[in-house]
Amino acid sequence: MNKDYIENFDDFSDKEEIKLISTKANTLKVLEERITKAKVEPMLIIIARDYRMNKSEMANEISKTFKGEKIVIRSSSTNEDCLKKSNAGHYTSVLDVDSSDTSNIISAIDIVLESYFSDMDDISEQQVLIQHQAVDVAYCGVLFTYDIQGQRPYYLINYDDTGSTDLVTSGRGGKTLWIARNIELSQLEEQWRNLIVAIDEIENIFKIPLDIEFAVNKNNEVIIFQARPLVANFSNIKNVQGTIKNFYGKIEDLKCEYKDIKSVIDGKNMMFSDMAFWNPSEIIGTSPRTLDYSLYRYIITSEAWNQGLVPMGYRQLNDELMYQIGIKPYISLDYSFYSLTPSKIDEKLATKLVEFYKKKLKKDTTAHDKIEFEIVYSNFDFNTENRTKELLDNGFSKEERQQILESLKELTVTNIKNHKQISESDNEDIKHLEKTRKHIVENDMESEDVNKIVEDILELLEDIRIYGTPQFTRQARMAFIARAFCSSLVDSGWFTKNEIDQFMKSIATVSSKFEQDYQKFSVGKMSRNEFNNKYGHLRSGTYDIRTDSYNQMVFRPAVGHNKVQKVKEEFEGLNSEKLKEALKSIGLDVTPKDFNLFLRTSIEGREFFKFEFTKSLSLVLDLIQMLGKLLDIDRKDLSWISAYDFKECFYLNNEQMGKKLNAIIVNNKKHYDKYLNAILPDVILDITSVSVIPVNEARPNFITSKKVEGEVVNLELETDEDLMDKIVMIPKADPGYEWIFTKGIKGFITKYGGVASHMAIRCAEFEIPAAIGCGEKIYDYASKINYMELDCANGIIKEGLQCEDLRALITQREGVNQYGDPTDVLEAAYIRFYELLGFIPQPASNHVKNVGKLFERQCDLLIVAGGGALPVKYYDRPHNEELQPYRDVMEEKLIKHCIGEGIPIIATCRGMQYMNVLFGGKLLYHPELKVERPRSVDHEVYLVEEDRTIWVNNFHKDVIPIDGLASCFKPLAIDRENQTIEAFGSDEMKVLALQWHPERKFETANALEETRKLVVNFIQKHIK
Template sequence: MILEFGTKAETLATLNKVKLSAKIPFSIYFSYKEWMGGNHGIIKSVHDNILGRLIVRSSCMAEDSHSQSNAGAFLSVANVEFGFLESAIEQVFSSYGEHPDDNDQVLVQPMLEHVVLSGVAFSHDPSSCSPYRVINWYEGDNTAFITSGCGGKIWISSSHVSSDKIENPYISQVIKLIDELLVYFGGVPVDCEFAFTKSDDCLTLWLLQARPLILKSRSDPDHEHYKRLRQIADKVELGMSEHPFLMGKRTVYGVMPDWNPAEIIGLRPKPLALSLYRELITDSTWAYQRNNYGYRNLRSFPLMLHFYGMPYIDVRLSFNSFIPANLPDNVAGKLVDAYIDRLLDKPYLHDKVEFEIVYSCYTLDLHQRLQSLKNEGFSEREISTITEHLKTLTNKIIDPELGLWKEDASKLDILKERRERLLQSSIGKLDTIYWLIEDTKRYGTLPFAGLARAGFIAVQFLKSLVSVGVFTQHDYDCFMNSLSTVSGQLSHDRDILSKELFLNKYGHLRPGTYDIESPRYDEAPDLYFDWNSSTSNAASMSSPFSLTLNQMKSISALLRDHGLKPDVVGLFDFLESGIELREWSKFEFTRNLSDIIALVGSYGESLGFSKSEMSYCDISVFKELQVGAMDPVDAIRRSIDVGMSRYKDSLKIILPPVITSPDDVWAFELSEANPNFITQGVTTGHVVTDSNKDHFSGAIIFIQSADPGYDWIFSYPIAGLVTAWGGANSHMAIRAGELGIPAIIGAGEVLFKKWSSVSRITINCAAKKVDILS
């Protein structure tokens, strides 16, 4: 028997007649016509049948239909005492409009008592339209918490996961209920509200509402969805075993550990962006740099793989690459396994692995930090061995005369000179694209990777100065604010340069550095800047920082006692240069990258392809066209078709930020992240997204990533910044700290969605706290 949806009240009444694993509260409902015809009998019926407090709920003809849900559009009144019942009913009918339809209804039920958990559940994910059971719940007695948009926990599982396979008893029962509703309503996607009550240790599931779930397109057949997830799970399974050339018994996959793809190209990048990131960095450049700087040789291992176009970092590879090259294999393997166990224990640290999980360099507080290894089975001798190898490696990097970062910095001038020669030459676009790619790897991303490593080491060393008591947090902040960065220079130049000169210098930047569909600054300058006002957030170019005599003496003694090569002057030259050059090298190599993307777009346009179409093209096709004689239209069209198909598949898949086993592909809880709070400040403001720049003044701006192309945001007088993705050492973290703007970098999907859906918040960075005001 296939049931039909009706109004809220009618659907519950229909479901009350069939066998369900959930209970439905006793209900009395009536139409507007019946109410206006005389309400005495209705009031008496409620009095005679329902004891205690009541909830008066909307059940309008305009809600819960197959075409629109109008969820939350009409009033419901909770905790109503019987004496106020008539008034509450009038309020609900009034919320339908000035002239309610005669058939509009109101539903009266008892207020549930001893509620321990409540939420909403979907049979399909509304965004992807795929058959995922999505459950959003809140632990507590407020049944309106989730429906009011205040967040809560989120569980996602494929329709192929049986309810009896799920350990959480709450989730298991709700999924069973969803499956029952799908059967009764003939497979029509369903949206329901539920609550659990607990009395005398007896747990009861209540169904509070069921309605059709309105999807923007039809869901794929279950077998197609299963096929995709099966292939991903099989790929993950391969990483759960040992590899002959790697330390560590198994791996973990994440969207943020090491080179942060979620931050730089997004969770579902178009194929051109994904292939460019692989080509320029994660296929080989990343490993060459690590090995050059004294870490283990991981050459020929691609760091990033993708699941139907969704990029993930192979964490075992990353952790191997942070091991000093000459560390004995037995200690190295033990260390990699310890790192992986730490991440498995605290997966929310996936965007902080270098600060919270691995030991990638020597610092003044390393001895104290390494003590935790004793609890992980390491002997004093092994810890001493790790210490000495990290010290040797670090000395090689920070050497004041022969430091590896100095050679990397010199390559940026070669990159610039070769780029100018290429762009002024008469070679064709394909040759120019090819050589810009090769030069970007050799003279751009390779030295950038090295300078980024130097920057990470510099920040860790600065933090250790705080840890050992030589610096206060204020000293640390003052040093960071004293640095001359690209962002600071941009803000300064925005005020003093003409529009033409400014765009000549910074015009290659774009939000979404690898995204061909994101306009460069010089392609849409008025989209990003208000040329009639100054940059209100622009800090002075830099505030001088100086050490006290006591600090210099303390640091000098520490360097000597720890066996580190530089003197105080040499150390601070490294600390300053490492952080500054990280930003400048990124600025320079993205000139090449931006020109590559522009040439790909113009070449495609010459063959009749739009930028949107070219975003689905893999960059490898241009390398093939450069070396072979073939029909370029046919080659690009085939690449676009393959890329478009894969991208469409990626939109139908939901995966967790950290995948620890094949089971995570099928079902997972989206846990809250551990965000990075920048500055010690407090700020309050309205929540505004980056697409609404007219309301930036005094607002807290929400953007997906900490991409440097979003630097234009700081030309407005914003009150704060929140990003979904980004690490403590990301570009926007440094920039916010430099300007003293309270910011949250890397909020994660759950918190970002929660905070961005409200109107006004307060961010307290010192307390690491966010308050929702409205």
């Protein structure tokens, strides 16, 4: 559609068109004179020198020009919006200025000019832009004419449709849309068509990649606020005309792949989702390698997905469920909707239902990962009567609705009553897998016969496909029905959420057993071999050969480090009397006893069957690794082989097999690389979805009703990080991450995963607050947070309370290196704790001569660290501890300087004790306490002003007696049993002193948060 004005950056400066771009105001003036497809709001440009000579006169002129309407006072510096740098958002602009109030105008202009001084000494020739403020805005945002970083020919639009004109540019929100530059205008909705036409006109003026701020009003008029060179990573855009041409070919190939997939139901193209039903994005990722995808297809989505459902009373469909567009896996929504419809419903009505479901999803594509809960009627529960009323408003007759209800009820009751028998039969099948595994492990694991290994791989895969995954799909559907019942019991008011949560926690799954066994292993009551025999097959990527199984991972027993989960309480089930009434109300012919049993055993069964069939799958991956070693193929390269390729290798010798597989690896890697940077949506509605790609903001599935705050650890980036008391993020809710629940985590977030996913069940079981299936946008936002608030009750994920860019000096221990030279020593935990509060901590050396130099730059806080003893003169009795004379001198100077200058101080442990004795207080050396306080064991302290107790850690032996506090301080926390001061402070001196260590570990749940609140409250009170 558009000419691609993207050439060598070196050539841009020679273009005549480049000379049209200067400041924001001047560039808008150029556009105002040339564009016809959009408009620029009325504007005035003032020069700082002229304005400062006569502010009142200029303000009056502005007021007269804009006649009392709202205006925007905008920066227009020579240091922004130019070819070499954008400085976007660097200077201040002021919105909502009343043009009838000259004092407001002057104030706003002064604010803008003041912001120039951040990096300019002389601003006399700088401009300020005054514009009429746009009204009746339908949506607005920022548009990049190219994706320069990815070298991809797309328009990238970040926009907001709330009516605000600065939500996106201020970084506070907005939606995202990608549009391929070669799209036909006729394929675009009118709102985007008009915008792209306007942008095309601007591109024809400047002929370079642009960053454009825009709005579209309710009359569908396009308003341009700004147009500047897209300067980000210009070095990446040299010689890419060929790349862009190839990319257009790639987009067309993707469209062809989509068009070639036809439904066996009606012969038409289908709708696709990457997270519906068998959610591949959760299980194998959005860009799986060849082996991952092929294994998932081979054992589940080719046949087993439907084979397991048919005996339950669902419709038969002999076709594949999963397809690849490029390298992204998708689930057919048409097939999902059809196969989840009871077989007792006649074909005409079934296809009518499928069309209704598709129409419903189109209205809200964020439901694509929740189709069983929000789109499809796949079973009968306590909400079904109400949910199906919508059918009557969507072209269904009362008779059709009744047929649907009766079919759903019959299917559901039959499966509840037959569940025990079905499970027993499935259990017998799963034993066949164990028998095959045992034979292979005992006879073939040392084999060097490549043909025998291939034979074993194929035998295991066939076993899984026949005796494992159909059974698992059936058990998974049973578990879904159980979860739907539990959810609908709450929605319909029969039981509270807390009652259902208590029931869910009482269910003993594989995970709870794993937790117990891990604790046994940690204390030496279970050997590593015993642990591996049970759990060695698990891996963090169930289908990914590149990930280690638990057999291969290093597990360090962590006694005293892990929070021990609650032992399962005796819980007979949901109240029988209430359940009886509930079942009666919907005419479900099932006893409360059988119903309770079904709920419990179906949820347990799903986890058990998944646990069992993945044992065989893990063995397949082990055998493929064995094959790779014999053929000298690297483990990572094995991930490019398809499971289907092994059939073709069965009769080949070593040399032939190696040659064939290496050729396959090269071809598959080439195909993968071709499509790796292609942009594809979560949901494909039709062929236009390949070119117009919204980044949907998913609706996370929040688990529990708890609210927590904590440090965030992204396991993709920080694989070795200590997880205790952290909010942990992983992309996929994969069962191989089972080990996470042994680490005492505080919260859990995944990019992909449903409310009935493995990890959702685990989090409910262990009462861990979680947001499962956040989607790309929320997950990426959360990934940038260091300290997070996760409020599951209100569905909120946001940055926890933090300051911004504050600077702190922190004292250090005194030490000596191996050569006898003096050194400074500081625990990294201090840096991390205060960094998460928004500080940039700068260690102060004990050997600085000119202390005043440390305060030449901004200093918002002094942190007096702990560690070591004080000089003997400060104690009640002598000691032989190692002294730190340089540190003592330095800390005294720093403390007195900060108190004199009004700089707040937070002191910890030794630092707290030192401050007390410096101002006349007492200090006891290793006294015998009434109640012993062991090191690293938490104990309670009483908060004097708040009249409550909290738990704190303990890493000290010296104490301040309750009568030994310096008179200038007030007690904030005391150990009432031992009559010792645990924290003190002074509002006048701006001091907070803690005997415990906020930066070190706490054993007790929420203890760190309580201490953090004390510190945050102090900071908010004393640091502006």
